[in-house]
Amino acid sequence: SRQKKADFSNRGMTLEEDINQTNQAYLREGKAVIHKKPTPVQIVDVDFPKRSAAVIREAYFKQASTTDYNGIYKGSYIDFEAKETKNKTSFPLSNIHDHQVQHMKQIVEHGGICFILIRFSLLEETFFFAAEKLFPYWERQTKGGRKSIPYKDIQQEGHFIPFKFHIRVDYLSVIDEMYL
Amino acid sequence: SRQKKADFSNRGMTLEEDINQTNQAYLREGKAVIHKKPTPVQIVDVDFPKRSAAVIREAYFKQASTTDYNGIYKGSYIDFEAKETKNKTSFPLSNIHDHQVQHMKQIVEHGGICFILIRFSLLEETFFFAAEKLFPYWERQTKGGRKSIPYKDIQQEGHFIPFKFHIRVDYLSVIDEMYL
Ligand SMILES: [Mg+2]
Numbered sequence: 001s002r003q004k005k006a007d008f009s010n011r012g013m014t015l016e017e018d019i020n021q022t023n024q025a026y027l028r029e030g031k032a033v034i035h036k037k038p039t040p041v042q043i044v045d046v047d048f049p050k051r052s053a054a055v056i057r058e059a060y061f062k063q064a065s066t067t068d069y070n071g072i073y074k075g076s077y078i079d080f081e082a083k084e085t086k087n088k089t090s091f092p093l094s095n096i097h098d099h100q101v102q103h104m105k106q107i108v109e110h111g112g113i114c115f116i117l118i119r120f121s122l123l124e125e126t127f128f129f130a131a132e133k134l135f136p137y138w139e140r141q142t143k144g145g146r147k148s149i150p151y152k153d154i155q156q157e158g159h160f161i162p163f164k165f166h167i168r169v170d171y172l173s174v175i176d177e178m179y180l
Numbered sequence: 181s182r183q184k185k186a187d188f189s190n191r192g193m194t195l196e197e198d199i200n201q202t203n204q205a206y207l208r209e210g211k212a213v214i215h216k217k218p219t220p221v222q223i224v225d226v227d228f229p230k231r232s233a234a235v236i237r238e239a240y241f242k243q244a245s246t247t248d249y250n251g252i253y254k255g256s257y258i259d260f261e262a263k264e265t266k267n268k269t270s271f272p273l274s275n276i277h278d279h280q281v282q283h284m285k286q287i288v289e290h291g292g293i294c295f296i297l298i299r300f301s302l303l304e305e306t307f308f309f310a311a312e313k314l315f316p317y318w319e320r321q322t323k324g325g326r327k328s329i330p331y332k333d334i335q336q337e338g339h340f341i342p343f344k345f346h347i348r349v350d351y352l353s354v355i356d357e358m359y360l
C-alpha cells in the first residue's frame with residue numbers, strides 16, 4: 001500500500017544502510033569517524049585483461065574475524081556489530097560468532113567502547129546493547145543455556161534508539177549518555 | 181645465495197606480512213587489538229551452487245576510502261597505512277590517495293594516533309612517519325611542489341623501526357616513545 005511504502009522510505013531499508021547513512025552524517029558534521037569494514041573475501045582467481053581493470057573471477061565469502069564497524073568518537077575507540085532479526089520475542093545468539101565475541105572481549109579489556117546494534121525488523125525497533133551485557137548471555141549459551149536473548153531483557157538492559165530522519169540510528173547519543 | 185635466502189626468511193616477506201605477524205603477536209600478548217581491514221571489493225555477480233558455498237564470479241578491486249589498519253592500544257585509537265617503495269632516495273607520494281590523507285586528517289582532529297609505516301624495501305629499512313608530518317608534504321605537492329618525500333627527511337622526521345625476530349615491525353614502541 002502507499003502508506004506502507006512511505007513508511008518504508010522514511011525508516012530506511014536495512015539496518016546496515018541506516019548505519020552507513022548515520023556514519024556519513026557523523027563524518028560530514030565532524031562528529032565521529034566510523035566506517036564499515038569491507039566484506040572479507042578470499043580471492044582465488046583474477047583475470048588481468050589488456051587495457052581494462054583486473055576482474056576477480058573466483059572468490060569466496062570469508063567469515064569476519066572481527067566486528068563490522070569501528071572508528072573514533074571524542075577520542076574513544078568505538079567498535080560494534082550490527083544485527084537484524086525477524087524474530088519478535090528474542091534475539092538468536094546464532095547471529096553472532098564466537099570469534100566476534102572474543103574480539104569484543106579484547107576491545108573491552110583495552111578500554112574501547114563496544115556494543116551491538118540489534119534491530120527487530122518486524123517491530124521496527126533498534127537497540128544499543130553493550131558488549132558487557134552480551135557476555136553473560138554468551139557464557140550461559142556455551143554452557144548449554146538459552147540460545148537467545150529475550151526481547152524483554154534487551155529492552156531493559158539495552159537502550160532503545162528512536163528513529164530520526166536526519167540521523168537514522170543515532171547510537172552516539174546513547175554513548176554520550178552511557179559512557180562519556 | 182644461501183646467505184641471501186637466510187636473510188630473507190629472517191626479515192619476513194612483505195611489509196604487510198610483517199605487520200600482520202606483529203599484530204598477531206600484539207594480540208596474543210594482550211598488548212593491542214589492531215587488524216588489517218579486508219581488501220575492498222565491488223561484487224557484481226555471485227553464483228549459488230546447490231550444496232556448496234556461494235562463489236563470487238565477477239568482482240572488481242575498489243579504491244580504499246580509509247587506511248589499511250586500525251585498532252586500539254592503551255585505550256587510544258590507532259590508525260595507519262603501510263607502504264613499500266623500491267625507491268632508495270625518496271618516498272613517492274603517488275603511493276597515497278587524497279581521500280586517505282583526508283581520512284588521516286579526520287583521525288588526527290578526533291584525537292587518534294595516525295601514521296604511515298614506510299618501507300624502503302631495497303634498503304631493508306622501515307620507518308614510522310606521523311600523519312602530522314605527512315600533511316605539509318602533501319599540501320606542497322597539491323600546490324605543484326615536490327611529488328615525493330626525500331629519504332633524508334623521513335630519516336630525520338620519522339622514526340626508524342629496527343627489525344626484530346619476535347615482533348618484526350614493533351611500531352608500538354615508537355608510539356610509547358612519541359605519544360604515551
Ligand atoms: Mg557482520
Ligand SMILES: [Mg+2]
Pocket residue numbers: 244247248261262
Ligand atoms: Mg592500502
